[in-house]
Amino acid sequence: MSWVDGAAGSPYGVHNLPYGVFRPADGRARIGVRIADLVLDLDGAEAAELILAGGALREPVLNQFLTLGRPQWTAVRSRIVELLTDDDHRAAVEPLLVPLAEVELLLPFAVGDYVDFYSSEHHAANVGQIFRPGQPPLLPNWKHLPIGYHGRAGTVVVSDTPVVRPSGQRGTPDGPVFGPSRRLDIEAEVGFVVGVPTELGEPVPVDRFTDHVFGIVLVNDWSARDIQAWEYQPLGPFLGKSFATSVSAWVTPLEALADAWVPAPAQDPAVLDYLADAPHLGLDLRLTVDWNGTTVSRPPFATMYWTPAQQLAHLTVNGASVRAGDLFASGTVSGPDRSQTGSFLELTWGGSEPVQLDDGTSRTFLEDGDSVTVTATAPGPNGTTVALGEVRGTVRPAR
Incomplete structure (x- = not known):
């Protein structure tokens, strides 16, 4: 006491x-x-x-x-x-x-490199259905490796930093146009903060995850869906993601989460040996997303298909080194129900089903002046609760 x-x-x-x-x-x-x-x-x-x-x-x-x-x-x-x-x-x-x-x-640590994964099967399947209707929701490689991309470390900001609406190209039936994003979105995620560095050429096996990762932060990877949709063919996320990624001001050490480890979803087909983590564990983190003060979603991190240990193992298997302060994020956390989605793209099903907020307004994507807060809790020892801080941001008009 x-x-x-x-x-x-x-x-x-x-x-x-x-x-x-x-x-x-x-x-x-x-x-x-x-x-x-x-x-x-x-x-x-x-x-x-x-x-x-x-x-x-x-x-x-x-x-x-x-x-x-x-x-x-x-x-x-x-x-x-x-x-x-x-x-x-x-x-x-x-x-x-x-x-x-x-x-x-x-900002509690100087961010070295930033990698964002795509580890929720529910999120990936939802996005596949929205963007590729009539086709298989998951691409053939998705269940064989943790998909990810390298983000921009220099635009990782601490909670409460205003987010300026990004401008960029977006596709239209008449060709590309330039202007502020009209489909500004969030991605509620969990980030893992690397402590002990490695040498170039040195992979980090799944069983050494806790040797290198100090703790976790909450992440909101703001996303301009219209910019992203035009630019990511055939490569990957770029300007639609790089303008801002918000993280919580508090880094929760892994030792505070000793009671939060739970079995992760079964993986089928079997993964390659370097990704085989035994025990196959995820974290029982319960996220909440508030939009202008209205709770719109409660994403469950325990449903994530790829575990944090697998993400780090895949990130380094080619010999890529890690440094103290490196950040890798889980990707959007979404559960099987619409009320458990970690992005507004999914929550409004591509903008076709507006969300009603408590102030009487409705939304599909973010408007100027909107605020989003992501919080989370985890089970602690002896029935206690571990709070993971919050990550909050308010949208400012494009410059």
């Missing part, structure tokens, strides 16, 4: 302790962990020698800490739990707790 006010019963109790970077009144970015509605200043804690991390917690981003590896991550987490639960430390630690309302939350 923590001595911190508000921690008891909070989804941000000592069983969670997500890492982030915050800017207090003095204007200097600091690493911290969230406990209830407070941030523990880890910069100050290491300066006071309450925690030992070789100076990694005194950096303005998490990257150096991420390189330390799981034994050090575990040791630091155990020490933080001790500091927040043992009354003997209260006098020293309490001055280092800062109310969340008094700080600005920043």
Whole structure:
């Protein structure tokens, strides 16, 4: 039990302790962990020698800490739990707790490379039916490898960063035209933050996933469907995706999710040996998508066909190296029901079935001024709940 006010019963109790970077009144970015509605200043804690991390917690981003590896991550987490639960430390630690309302939350790590996967069978099948009616919903390779593409790391932004409506080419019956996207969409996803790097030429087998991945963030991979539809033939996502990808301000360590691992969906046909993960596990993460304050969808991550370990193994099997701060995202999380879809493309079935919001308006795709918030929870130890923060963004007009 923590001595911190508000921690008891909070989804941000000592069983969670997500890492982030915050800017207090003095204007200097600091690493911290969230406990209830407070941030523990880890910069100050290491300066006071309450925690030992070789100076990694005194950096303005998490990257150096991420390189330390799981034994050090575990040791630091155990020490933080001790500091927040043992009354003997209260006098020293309490001055280092800062109310969340008094700080600005920043991007918690410098993003190295960004890869986005396409790992939900339900999402892939829905998209196939919308874009290729009358044809098989899944392409022949989909169940043999985790499909993905390399995104743009420089436009990964922290939650609450406004999203400017992108402009680009879109196809019309009379030929291509240029202008702001008319079919701006979201993709509710889960992202995995790499810690320990690898050397060029060194694959990461499925059984070494936890050696290299520090934790998870929520992701909204904003998507301009009309730009994407015109440009992705015959290659892949480009300007329809690269204008903004939002991530939550909190990185939930894998250790906080020890009780959230569940059997992943059976894979048929059998995968190649390098993708065979035993046990075949996914995460019981329950996402919620709110559109202008109306809950429109509850995507279940446990239904994802390709597991995080398989994604990392495939990402590196050709010898591609990973670095601390690399981010790979799951792709849109969608379940079998329309109310469980992680994109508005699916929710409105290509814009043909508008969604009614609580304010009396209806939507097919995003309009200027619209806000979308993605949240998620996971089961924690002893019946507790782990909150995964939120990723929120508001659409601004094209420039």
